[in-house]
Amino acid sequence: MEDALSSGHLDLVSVARPFALVPDLANQIQNGTYQTVQTDRIQTGVALVDKKAGAMLEMNWYMTQMDLIGQGKQPNPKLSAWKVLLKTLWENGKAGLSTGRA
Structure with missing residues (x-):
C-alpha cells in the first residue's frame, strides 16, 4: 500500500x-x-448473469461476508456466487438486483 x-x-x-x-x-x-x-471477481460463470447482476452480486457477496463476521462466524472465501444470488432473490425479489438507492 x-x-x-x-x-x-x-x-x-x-x-x-x-x-x-x-x-x-x-x-x-x-x-x-x-x-x-x-x-477475485465474484462471478457465477454465466456471462449474461454476470453482466446483468455482477455489481449487485459482488456487493452482496461481501455484505454476506460481513454478516458472517457480525454473527461471530468466520468469513467464507469459497462462498458460492450462486448461493448469494439465490438468497438475494429469495429475500428481496427482483428489487434485490438493483444497485441503486431509492
Whole structure:
C-alpha cells in the first residue's frame, strides 16, 4: 500500500474487501504479519448473469461476508456466487438486483 501511494499514481488505497475476508487485518498490518489478500471477481460463470447482476452480486457477496463476521462466524472465501444470488432473490425479489438507492 505504501509503495502504491508513494508512486504518485493514486491518492487512496481501499482495504474494505480484504477486511471482509480477514477481520483481523488491521492488527496484522500494525504487527507487520499480514499477507497480501487476493480478491477475485465474484462471478457465477454465466456471462449474461454476470453482466446483468455482477455489481449487485459482488456487493452482496461481501455484505454476506460481513454478516458472517457480525454473527461471530468466520468469513467464507469459497462462498458460492450462486448461493448469494439465490438468497438475494429469495429475500428481496427482483428489487434485490438493483444497485441503486431509492
